[in-house]
Amino acid sequence: MTTPAVSLQGASLSFGNRVLWHDLDLEINPGEFFAVLGPNGSGKTSFLRVLLGLQPLTHGSARINGSSVARGSRDIGYIPQQKSFVPGTPLRARDLVGLGLDGHRWGVRLNGRRHRRRVDELLDLVGASSYAEAPVGLLSGGEQQRLRAAQALATDPKVLLCDEPLLSLDLHHQQAVSALINAQCHEQNSAVVFVTHEINPIIDYVDRVLYLAGGQFRVGAPEEVMTTEVLSDMYNSHVEVIHNEGRIIVVGLPDATTHHHGEED
Numbered sequence: 001m002t003t004p005a006v007s008l009q010g011a012s013l014s015f016g017n018r019v020l021w022h023d024l025d026l027e028i029n030p031g032e033f034f035a036v037l038g039p040n041g042s043g044k045t046s047f048l049r050v051l052l053g054l055q056p057l058t059h060g061s062a063r064i065n066g067s068s069v070a071r072g073s074r075d076i077g078y079i080p081q082q083k084s085f086v087p088g089t090p091l092r093a094r095d096l097v098g099l100g101l102d103g104h105r106w107g108v109r110l111n112g113r114r115h116r117r118r119v120d121e122l123l124d125l126v127g128a129s130s131y132a133e134a135p136v137g138l139l140s141g142g143e144q145q146r147l148r149a150a151q152a153l154a155t156d157p158k159v160l161l162c163d164e165p166l167l168s169l170d171l172h173h174q175q176a177v178s179a180l181i182n183a184q185c186h187e188q189n190s191a192v193v194f195v196t197h198e199i200n201p202i203i204d205y206v207d208r209v210l211y212l213a214g215g216q217f218r219v220g221a222p223e224e225v226m227t228t229e230v231l232s233d234m235y236n237s238h239v240e241v242i243h244n245e246g247r248i249i250v251v252g253l254p255d256a257t258t259h260h261h262g263e264e265d
């Protein structure tokens with residue numbers, strides 16, 4: 001039996017009397033593309049922070065490849081939610097990607113030429129070759145974001161955690177970066193946990209979703225979770241889900257962050 005890449009047992013996370021999720025049992029397998037969806041403040045980033053070992057659970061346990069979560073795990077690649085590098089950051093684009101390769105401190109260190117070739121390959125895959133030598137602080141938000149994706153993929157991680165990795169990318173680069181993440185998942189057998197507000201750019205790749213809203217969660221295939229019935233129940237308000245030509249359109253979302261099940265508003 002394969003060890004799950006990610007495993008949560010009886011996991012709950014609350015801040016004060018605010019419950020983000022409660023009693024979550026979940027296993028994510030190697031080679032599975034797992035999307036985490038939900039409105040602002042529903043706990044998507046907190047979910048990644050639990051897996052990164054940065055956020056303790058209120059109850060339950062979280063494991064990565066069979067071991068308790070720990071900060072700095074070499075099994076994990078992470079594309080953080082976008083924050084800009086300041087203009088004076090003393091790194092070129094290729095240095096940033098190279099840091100991903102160098103992160104394998106105990107692994108086989110690539111020699112100079114192979115290192116350079118791999119960095120060039122990754123820069124090319126995210127369409128960043130033309131600005132390889134540019135200081136990162138001078139690049140646009142989307143250009144920086146593509147480098148972060150390349151850096152995370154450089155480590156060939158067993159578990160790839162992505163926090164809104166397509167944010168501020170144009171359509172062409174959204175497609176390129178999501179295809180690259182999909183290849184890491186379905187060809188290299190990494191488990192991908194992909195936080196997003198919008199499922200459509202990755203709809204062809206997603207195996208299962210975790211939908212968080214109003215202190216509740218649902219897990220299942222997109223067609224099981226993204227339905228009028230399920231989302232209306234979670235939001236406690238009528239939400240219409242339209243499936244059209246392979247896309248999912250959700251209409252009439254209330255502000256779920258101010259409504260918490262089990263609480264008096």
Ligand SMILES: Nc1ncnc2c1ncn2[C@@H]1O[C@H](COP(=O)(O)OP(=O)(O)OP(=O)(O)O)[C@@H](O)[C@H]1O
Binds near residue numbers: 041045046047
């Ligand atoms: N350390 C903390 N202490 C107290 N509250 C916190 C802490 N971390 C997160 N929260 C709260 O938990 C909620 C969930 O935050 P989180 O960033 O996980 O949401 P999110 O789903 O990623 O939101 P967004 O879509 O806006 O990025 C927020 O209301 C946030 O203020």
